[in-house]
Amino acid sequence: MSQSQPLTADQPRPPRAKADPAGSPFPEQSHTTVSGRPIKPLYSAADSAGPHEEVDDERPGQYPFKRGVHATMYRGRLWTMRQFAGFGTPRQTNERFKFLIEKGQTGLSTAFDLPTLMGLDSDSPRATGEVGRLGVALDTLNDMLALFEGINLEQASVSMTINAPAIIVMAFYLAAAEERGFDWRKLSGTIQNDILKEFHAQNEFVFPPEPSVRLACDVIEFCARNVPRWNPVSISGYHIREAGSTAAQELAFTLADGFHYVDQCVARGIAVDDFAPRLSFFFNSHNDLFEEVAKYRAARVLWAETLRNRYGARNEASWKLRCHAQTAGCSLHDKQPELNLIRVAYQALAAVLGGCQSLHTNSMDEALSLPSEHAVTLALRTQQVLAYETGVTNTADPLGGSYFVEALTNELKADATKYFERIAAAGGMIAATEAGFFRREIAEAAFAYQREVDARRKLIVGVNAFVEPDEEPLEVRNVDIQVEKEQIAALQNVRARASKTEIQSCLDDVRRAAATNQNLVEVIIAAAKVRASVEQIMNALADVFGRHEAKIA
Amino acid sequence: MENPNRQRIVLAKVGLDGHDRGIKVVARGLRDAGFHVIYAGIWQSPEAVVRAVADEDADWLGLSLLSGAHMTLVPRVMELLRSAGLGDVQVLVGGIIPEQDVAALKQLGVAQVFGPGTTIDEIGHFLRERPNRSHPAPAESTAKGDRNTLSRLVSAAARGESPDTNRLPAGTAAPHVIAVTGGGGVGKSTLIGKLIEVIRAAGRKVAVLACDPRSPITGGALLGDRIRMPSRPDDDSLFIRSLATPSGQSGVAPHVDRMVDLFGRFEYDTVIVETVGAGQGDTAIRDVADVVCVLVQPETGDELQWEKAGQLEIADIVVVHKADLPSAEYVESQIREHLNLPGCRPVPIVRVSSSKSIGVPELWDAIEEALESHGSRGTM
Numbered sequence A: 001m002s003q004s005q006p007l008t009a010d011q012p013r014p015p016r017a018k019a020d021p022a023g024s025p026f027p028e029q030s031h032t033t034v035s036g037r038p039i040k041p042l043y044s045a046a047d048s049a050g051p052h053e054e055v056d057d058e059r060p061g062q063y064p065f066k067r068g069v070h071a072t073m074y075r076g077r078l079w080t081m082r083q084f085a086g087f088g089t090p091r092q093t094n095e096r097f098k099f100l101i102e103k104g105q106t107g108l109s110t111a112f113d114l115p116t117l118m119g120l121d122s123d124s125p126r127a128t129g130e131v132g133r134l135g136v137a138l139d140t141l142n143d144m145l146a147l148f149e150g151i152n153l154e155q156a157s158v159s160m161t162i163n164a165p166a167i168i169v170m171a172f173y174l175a176a177a178e179e180r181g182f183d184w185r186k187l188s189g190t191i192q193n194d195i196l197k198e199f200h201a202q203n204e205f206v207f208p209p210e211p212s213v214r215l216a217c218d219v220i221e222f223c224a225r226n227v228p229r230w231n232p233v234s235i236s237g238y239h240i241r242e243a244g245s246t247a248a249q250e251l252a253f254t255l256a257d258g259f260h261y262v263d264q265c266v267a268r269g270i271a272v273d274d275f276a277p278r279l280s281f282f283f284n285s286h287n288d289l290f291e292e293v294a295k296y297r298a299a300r301v302l303w304a305e306t307l308r309n310r311y312g313a314r315n316e317a318s319w320k321l322r323c324h325a326q327t328a329g330c331s332l333h334d335k336q337p338e339l340n341l342i343r344v345a346y347q348a349l350a351a352v353l354g355g356c357q358s359l360h361t362n363s364m365d366e367a368l369s370l371p372s373e374h375a376v377t378l379a380l381r382t383q384q385v386l387a388y389e390t391g392v393t394n395t396a397d398p399l400g401g402s403y404f405v406e407a408l409t410n411e412l413k414a415d416a417t418k419y420f421e422r423i424a425a426a427g428g429m430i431a432a433t434e435a436g437f438f439r440r441e442i443a444e445a446a447f448a449y450q451r452e453v454d455a456r457r458k459l460i461v462g463v464n465a466f467v468e469p470d471e472e473p474l475e476v477r478n479v480d481i482q483v484e485k486e487q488i489a490a491l492q493n494v495r496a497r498a499s500k501t502e503i504q505s506c507l508d509d510v511r512r513a514a515a516t517n518q519n520l521v522e523v524i525i526a527a528a529k530v531r532a533s534v535e536q537i538m539n540a541l542a543d544v545f546g547r548h549e550a551k552i553a
Numbered sequence B: 001m002e003n004p005n006r007q008r009i010v011l012a013k014v015g016l017d018g019h020d021r022g023i024k025v026v027a028r029g030l031r032d033a034g035f036h037v038i039y040a041g042i043w044q045s046p047e048a049v050v051r052a053v054a055d056e057d058a059d060w061l062g063l064s065l066l067s068g069a070h071m072t073l074v075p076r077v078m079e080l081l082r083s084a085g086l087g088d089v090q091v092l093v094g095g096i097i098p099e100q101d102v103a104a105l106k107q108l109g110v111a112q113v114f115g116p117g118t119t120i121d122e123i124g125h126f127l128r129e130r131p132n133r134s135h136p137a138p139a140e141s142t143a144k145g146d147r148n149t150l151s152r153l154v155s156a157a158a159r160g161e162s163p164d165t166n167r168l169p170a171g172t173a174a175p176h177v178i179a180v181t182g183g184g185g186v187g188k189s190t191l192i193g194k195l196i197e198v199i200r201a202a203g204r205k206v207a208v209l210a211c212d213p214r215s216p217i218t219g220g221a222l223l224g225d226r227i228r229m230p231s232r233p234d235d236d237s238l239f240i241r242s243l244a245t246p247s248g249q250s251g252v253a254p255h256v257d258r259m260v261d262l263f264g265r266f267e268y269d270t271v272i273v274e275t276v277g278a279g280q281g282d283t284a285i286r287d288v289a290d291v292v293c294v295l296v297q298p299e300t301g302d303e304l305q306w307e308k309a310g311q312l313e314i315a316d317i318v319v320v321h322k323a324d325l326p327s328a329e330y331v332e333s334q335i336r337e338h339l340n341l342p343g344c345r346p347v348p349i350v351r352v353s354s355s356k357s358i359g360v361p362e363l364w365d366a367i368e369e370a371l372e373s374h375g376s377r378g379t380m
Helices: A090-102 A141-147 A166-179 A196-202 A209-226 A238-242 A247-267 A272-278 A289-309 A339-353 A373-388 A403-425 A429-434 A437-454 A482-497 A500-514 A521-529 A534-545 B021-032 B046-056 B070-083 B099-107 B120-129 B147-158 B188-201 B256-265 B283-288 B305-309 B328-339 B360-374
Strands: A080-085 A107-111 A157-161 A188-191 A233-236 A279-285 A322-327 A358-360 B008-014 B036-044 B060-065 B090-095 B112-114 B176-182 B206-213 B221-223 B238-245 B270-274 B291-296 B317-320 B349-351
Touching: A080 A090, A080 A157, A080 A373, A090 A107, A090 A141, A090 A373, A141 A166, A141 A482, A157 A166, A166 A188, A166 A209, A166 A521, A166 A534, A188 A233, A196 A209, A196 A238, A196 A247, A196 A429, A196 A437, A209 A233, A209 A247, A209 A272, A209 A429, A209 A521, A209 A534, A233 A238, A233 A247, A238 A247, A238 A279, A247 A272, A247 A279, A247 A289, A247 A403, A247 A429, A247 A437, A272 A279, A279 A289, A279 A339, A289 A322, A289 A339, A289 A403, A322 A339, A339 A358, A339 A373, A429 A437, A437 B021, A437 B120, A500 A521, A500 A534, A521 A534, B008 B021, B008 B046, B008 B070, B021 B036, B021 B060, B021 B090, B021 B120, B021 B221, B036 B046, B046 B060, B046 B070, B046 B147, B046 B238, B060 B070, B070 B090, B070 B099, B099 B112, B112 B120, B147 B238, B147 B256, B176 B188, B176 B283, B188 B206, B188 B270, B188 B360, B206 B221, B206 B256, B221 B238, B256 B270, B256 B283, B291 B360, B317 B328, B317 B360, B328 B349, B349 B360
Parallel strands: A080 A107, A080 A358, A107 A157, A157 A188, A233 A279, A279 A322, A322 A358, B008 B036, B008 B060, B036 B221, B060 B090, B090 B112, B176 B270, B176 B291, B206 B238, B206 B270, B291 B317, B317 B349
Antiparallel strands: none
């Protein structure tokens, strides 16, 4: 039966096994994107016309930046190859950083361990078994100094993935830079500092939503004034997608988070053009190539239009949505793990065709453990092959004007706009967050996808199709349990030498400032300098803000 | 009638890792496959997980870990299960577990490890193929105050059995039964969570029966109320049981009266019953409760939910929940108007915000007052 003769009601459905002898062995496979979006067999000019039909006028580097934020895109400047790294003690991660720089990596990206992400010290009882495991442990300013030892912070572009305690880690970084004689105005890099998506998706929150957002905005405000080349927030859809959202949800929720930060900063009286140019984004790059490309394009248009029209931004830099992308960790599998290399390569292609400014490619062994050096090297080489061999960098927005991609771009824009309306109807960002709106939407999408996979309407090679019966397990690396002991010993050594009275007095200042509207960065830098630990400062903040319990499934 | 062989599984994430996509998908999938799933949430300590298994009389415990801390946390859970007399509960582990650790976990007694790419059907098949947990017959072990005995007796009562309670101590007089009812999303579990703190501070021993709907088609249920209540694993005077409740008009699981009697024999003086909250006139709750608290919340729409529900007729106390919302005052005045009809008994209205911790002690005072004025239903 050919595609052009669809089944009608009076034709008996042929038995499944004989459905299409020349076609797919998986007749149930659905023609939808990985997000469940139905896709037509063919797209033509009628599908791709935007509401204003101004496609011809659109140029990369010009408002609304659908075709890219720079006029020449990668011809002018290649994306930054930024591999996320971090494990064990600060000294071990410092060695990994130096290894990556030697291999040609152009930006550093720091992963912290779970205790640090949750604002706990390495000797907290809740940290047992988790110290240095998924990232590097950070307790005091000494750890920050060790982490970047020998690296010129005025030359390196440093990214730090941290959220609930972001203000503390930023303060540690600034204190470390100052101690080493670097000028804050010359520092460049990014701190993730996006707490809203933690409530929606990743569950690494500590304080309730409102004070959490206040802390994020304190960092944005402080950096706008004192660290002008720094990106003080990386508004992240990555984790929303990893939690199982659709592409449209990732797009909508991320931008809605971004608009909320803008609202809050504007409400403080900061002019939008004084901070918006430094707001950066972080998106997922998943399997569905064309839908992903459309997502990046739609994101740029929605951001530019909203910043210009709703917030009245006049600086072009405020309109530009610059983004980091990371290939989808949730798409990786432990069956036939070498296949992950191939998945990552296509996902990286999607991010580059979508016009990202920096990119992390996952290592093939990440569904098994922390990546080995071999796997990390291959992941970086994947980007280098893409950048230097495939020719995709020769022209800006190579898919622009494709009927299909333009149609998808419009659809995603429309889907996101509908979500913005639903968020507003739920009482705005904080009310919708507290009511669990985002969590429910994401959980429903995740479940729907799993159902598709289980029914083999969505195929995963090596998992529910083309399965290999016997597989050799990949070699995986393990974090030495010595790390926990070493890190605790180092922390206790710092504690023994620090002045308890100085620390207490700085923590009192933190509490006092937290109870007012004063920006907290400066008082936390002071606490960092006298070697107050991450957990001590978190506890001082919690004394004022309270803690947010995980009470919504 | 409830299938007596229905398997109950507690799902939880231990440690700091908050990646809950997998466990939430498994929870929904197992519900649809007909299991009774009790979801205990993220950030659970090994102690809290074991307490949930004990109170829920679970056949299975499923732990999800993506943090790499499994070789620290899973052995701890296994050890605590054994020392709590729950060594016969079978344990599943899901997440990113390297090959060599899978063998080590099985050595510790873990029944199976499920990695990425596992289908829900595989997990369901595995659970069905294994024999049910071999609960010792409740009457054989009647040591006074033993939590596991109580838990098994509650299960037997939930199945409609009349366990031989002759060998149990007489316990206290019939416990006070407080029902918390109201429409879906009104915050019943959260409020009960706050009430527990107040009741425990008053030195009372409290049991909670949290009713959640059971699918009329598959018989499965996803029981998630306890996630909003404090876990307090060291507190032996708090017992929380989730009950899969058939759809229908009652809003409460069958045989609550038998369970209340059991709690009395184990010296619980207060039992809180949370109804399904589908919004029907939950008249069945009137028959088992001494005091019925009906929760309403400020609405964003035009229609007031409580008017449709007709629940105010059974209320001893009306709680305007989420009272920090701006329209709380308006809703309260509407209710007051509705209740002030001639011939109606006076019903106290209490404004509570669980999220802002406002009004909870006042609600408890109102409940105590209502208990005194109505008297108990008397001993059974």
